[in-house]
Amino acid sequence: xxxxxxxxxxxxxxxxxxxxxxxxxxxxxxxxxxxxxxxxxxxxxxxxxxxxxxxxxxxxxxxxxxxxxxxxxxxxxxxxxxxxxxxxxxxxxxxxxxxxxxxxxxxxxxxxxxxxxxxxxxxxxxxxxxxxxxxxxxxxxxxxxxxxxxxxxxxxxxxxxxxxxxxxxxxxxxxxxxxxxxxxxxxxxxxxxxxxxxxxxxxxxxxxxxxxxxxxxxxxxxxxx
Amino acid sequence: xxxxxxxxxxxxxxxxxxxxxxxxxxxxxxxxxxxxxxxxxxxxxxxxxxxxxxxxxxxxxxxxxxxxxxxxxxxxxxxxxxxxxxxxxxxxxxxxxxxxxxxxxxxxxxxxxxxxxxxxxxxxxxxxxxxxxxxxxxxxxxxxxxxxxxxxxxxxxxxxxxxxxxxxxxxxxxxxxxxxxxxxxxxxxxxxxxxxxxxxxxxxxxxxxxxxxxxxxxxxxxxxxxxxxxxxxxxxxxxxxxxxxxxxxxxxxxxxxxxxxxxxxxxxxxxxxxxxxxxxxxxxxxxxxxxxxxxxxxxxxxxxxxxxxxxxxxxxxxxxxxxxxxxxxxxxxxxxxxxxxxxxxxxxxxxxxxxxxxxxxxxx
Numbered sequence: 001x002x003x004x005x006x007x008x009x010x011x012x013x014x015x016x017x018x019x020x021x022x023x024x025x026x027x028x029x030x031x032x033x034x035x036x037x038x039x040x041x042x043x044x045x046x047x048x049x050x051x052x053x054x055x056x057x058x059x060x061x062x063x064x065x066x067x068x069x070x071x072x073x074x075x076x077x078x079x080x081x082x083x084x085x086x087x088x089x090x091x092x093x094x095x096x097x098x099x100x101x102x103x104x105x106x107x108x109x110x111x112x113x114x115x116x117x118x119x120x121x122x123x124x125x126x127x128x129x130x131x132x133x134x135x136x137x138x139x140x141x142x143x144x145x146x147x148x149x150x151x152x153x154x155x156x157x158x159x160x161x162x163x164x165x166x167x168x169x170x171x172x173x174x175x176x177x178x179x180x181x182x183x184x185x186x187x188x189x190x191x192x193x194x195x196x197x198x199x200x201x202x203x204x205x206x207x208x209x210x211x212x213x214x215x216x217x218x219x220x221x222x223x224x225x
Numbered sequence: 226x227x228x229x230x231x232x233x234x235x236x237x238x239x240x241x242x243x244x245x246x247x248x249x250x251x252x253x254x255x256x257x258x259x260x261x262x263x264x265x266x267x268x269x270x271x272x273x274x275x276x277x278x279x280x281x282x283x284x285x286x287x288x289x290x291x292x293x294x295x296x297x298x299x300x301x302x303x304x305x306x307x308x309x310x311x312x313x314x315x316x317x318x319x320x321x322x323x324x325x326x327x328x329x330x331x332x333x334x335x336x337x338x339x340x341x342x343x344x345x346x347x348x349x350x351x352x353x354x355x356x357x358x359x360x361x362x363x364x365x366x367x368x369x370x371x372x373x374x375x376x377x378x379x380x381x382x383x384x385x386x387x388x389x390x391x392x393x394x395x396x397x398x399x400x401x402x403x404x405x406x407x408x409x410x411x412x413x414x415x416x417x418x419x420x421x422x423x424x425x426x427x428x429x430x431x432x433x434x435x436x437x438x439x440x441x442x443x444x445x446x447x448x449x450x451x452x453x454x455x456x457x458x459x460x461x462x463x464x465x466x467x468x469x470x471x472x473x474x475x476x477x478x479x480x481x482x483x484x485x486x487x488x489x490x491x492x493x494x495x496x497x498x499x500x501x502x503x504x505x506x507x508x509x510x511x512x513x514x515x516x517x518x519x520x521x522x523x524x525x526x527x528x529x530x531x532x533x534x535x536x537x538x539x540x541x542x543x544x545x546x547x548x549x550x551x552x553x554x555x556x557x558x559x560x561x562x563x564x565x566x567x568x569x570x571x572x573x574x575x576x577x578x579x580x581x582x583x584x585x586x587x588x589x
Contacts, residue, residue: 059500059582080504087502098497098586102233107226114226115501158501 006165006198007033007056012065014051014221025051027221028065033166036196038189040209043218049202052218053168056200057090058082070165087116091159095171097151099143105154106139109161116162126161132194133157133187149180156187160197167191169201173208185211227507231514238490241483246523248479249562252472253527256558257551258534259468263455265547266326271450276393278341279316279418280427282449286440297413298441300405311421311430316340317414318394319404323379327545329358330395331404340420341393348372349387352400357386359398364544379407396544469561476565480516484573488512488580495577496585505578512577516570517563524559 014026026048033039041049054060055067058074061082067074070089077085092098099108110120130136133153143151152172159167169188173181189211191197201212209215217225235242274282283306285298298317306315316339319331334351338344344351347362349372358378360370365388370376374385383399405411421430427445434443444452455461488495495508535548 054583057500059586083499083502083504085502086500092500094500094586098493098500100230100494100497102237102494103230107229107233111226111230111498112501115498115503115507120226 004035005032006035006037006070007031007200008066008068009056010066012052012055012067013063014048014055014060015063025221026055026062026065029218029221029223031216031223033198033200035165035198036192037214038192038199038212039201040212040215041200041202041218042204042206042209042215047218048221049218050170051221053170053200053202056166057092057168058085088162089165091162091164091167093152093155093159093167093169093172095174097143097148097155097175099151099155099158101143104140104142105135105146105150105157108143108154109139109158112158112161118162122161126157129160129191129195130157132190134183147180148176149183152176152180152184153187156184156191160191160195165198167197167199169199171202171204173203173205181205181208227511227514231511231518234487234491234511234515235518238487241487242519245479245483245519246526248483249476249520249523249566250526250530252476252479252565253524253558253562254530254534255475256469256472256561257527257531257554258548259465260554261531261535261548261551262538262546263458263461263465264551265549267453267455267458268549269547271453272392273394274450274453275446276341277337277418277446278420279446280421280424281419281431281434282444282446283417283419283434283438284442284444285415286442288442297410297415298417300412300414302414302417306417306419306434309430309434311423311426312419313422314340314420315417316420317401317417319401319408319410319413320395320415321379321404321408323397327397328395329378329397329399329404331401332394332398333401334398337394340418344387344393345390347388347390349385352386354384354386355400355403356381356383357400358383359387359389360385361389361391361393361396361544363391364396367542367544381407473561473565473568476520476562477569480519480566480569481572482569483519484512484516484570485576487515488573488577491577492580492585492588495580496582496588499580499582500586508580509574509578512570512574513567516566516574520559520563520566523566524555524562527558527562528555 009029009031012026012029016023016025029052041052043049055062055074056069061077062075065075072085072089074082074085100111103111113120133156135150135153135157138146138150146154172188173184176184185208188199188201192199203209216223300317303315303317306312314336316333316336321329323329344359352359358376365371368376370385372385372388376383376385405413421427431443431445455465498508531550535550538546538548
């Protein structure tokens with residue numbers, strides 16, 4: 001854990017406005033994540049975990065504070081710059097897989113390359129990743145023909161195909177049975193160990209959190225431990 | 226890759242895609258059929274005028290070249306024309322409208338035969354009685370008539386004496402005298418046809434006639450048939466314009482509704498694309514390309530459907546309507562359909578492009 005921080009968050013605030021009501025979701029979050037770290041974020045519903053991920057992923061701007069990813073400060077980014085950040089620095093894995101239902105697994109992965117402006121052909125290392133994920137033989141199937149575990153592994157492949165600085169996994173095993181959960185968590189651990197992929201994972205499941213190097217707990221919009 | 230996404234999106238919702246293509250196809254067919262009908266009927270009229278074999282066409286003062294008004298000329302004017310230099314034959318007719326664009330034409334059949342070379346009878350023959358009628362094949366087909374059959378027109382019965390090949394002046398021909406008396410035009414003519422000894426003298430003869438009959442409408446056959454155009458039919462261009470505008474509105478509404486629901490259906494997919502780093506422009510491009518493809522396929526379908534409408538018209542009402550296929554209007558109709566579709570896609574596209582990624586990803 002002696003690597004320099006790839007994520008540095010200081011006194012981060014995010015307040016949503018619902019009509020005339022202001023809803024504070026993050027209230028002064030501070031967090032440092034080292035390059036190559038596998039971090040689990042746990043906490044009750046409404047504690048701000050998902051909002052933290054949305055801000056980290058550039059899906060929404062912070063209200064105040066400083067948040068730096070791979071040397072880029074998100075606090076003053078325009079929408080276009082945050083879109084670029086999502087293309088280049090961040091990979092998402094969602095609880096509901098979120099694959100495009102009209103495309104095959106292969107094309108779901110390719111479209112991430114296309115959007116990032118990269119050649120559609122992947123390198124040999126990625127072929128190994130597909131082997132590691134165990135989905136190489138399922139690449140020409142559409143999501144509806146795949147199990148939840150397979151879909152989630154395709155989603156992981158899509159998230160890392162552009163070699164992002166950080167992989168944000170939001171309840172990646174939330175919709176999976178125990179066997180598939182174990183497989184997916186094993187894959188995330190492998191990616192972290194073999195490729196040095198920095199991973200932040202939201203989970204409610206202590207067993208899932210145990211796969212991480214470090215666990216941080218959030219409550220009421222703050223990191224409490 | 227983006228084209229693959231577009232095609233897969235369209236394939237993924239086949240009913241919606243099919244309905245959109247069909248609606249755009251009908252829009253294109255509406256335009257092409259209307260233009261094809263306008264041109265077809267005018268061209269058919271011009272072809273039948275050329276079939277008369279006349280070099281000069283004379284209509285009474287104050288008449289329009291292609292109207293069906295029966296503003297009459299005295300029958301004695303034929304003798305005047307026949308005395309003019311280079312005129313070898315003068316024949317006249319009475320034209321009486323019987324509803325819609327249909328007319329009955331009264332002819333002196335012997336003179337008309339001399340001028341035109343005669344009718345080509347498919348069955349039967351020339352008039353034998355005052356209440357005989359000659360019909361062309363199209364009218365006979367539409368009304369299931371054969372030589373010898375009885376037909377009721379203008380509140381009286383007629384015997385079909387012959388069925389002739391179409392293309393010579395009229396579809397319904399009766400003896401001149403009968404029609405003159407029946408329509409209160411005894412001794413009068415609606416139009417006169419002149420045959421010259423040398424067609425090259427047409428312009429000189431017309432100039433001479435115009436000096437003597439300054440108020441009459443006197444045309445060479447080329448000039449007369451050139452008047453059968455959309456521009457010369459009062460209100461036709463405006464009518465086509467109205468149909469085109471209606472077509473655009475239909476295309477706009479269809480694509481608007483189709484894409485509006487598509488954007489709602491695909492809210493989560495739009496969120497996924499945004500999470501992957503897709504720009505608003507990328508999302509808009511996907512929807513616009515989908516729309517353009519729908520318009521393209523719809524246009525192709527619309528063009529094919531015009532062959533269907535032409536077949537229907539030729540089968541059901543060959544005498545009343547004539548539809549031409551108008552390839553020069555294919556790109557115009559396609560462009561209009563595309564413009565309407567892109568206009569219809571603009572708001573849903575804008576809405577999709579501005580979709581909040583977080584809200585979209587949480588959309589159920």
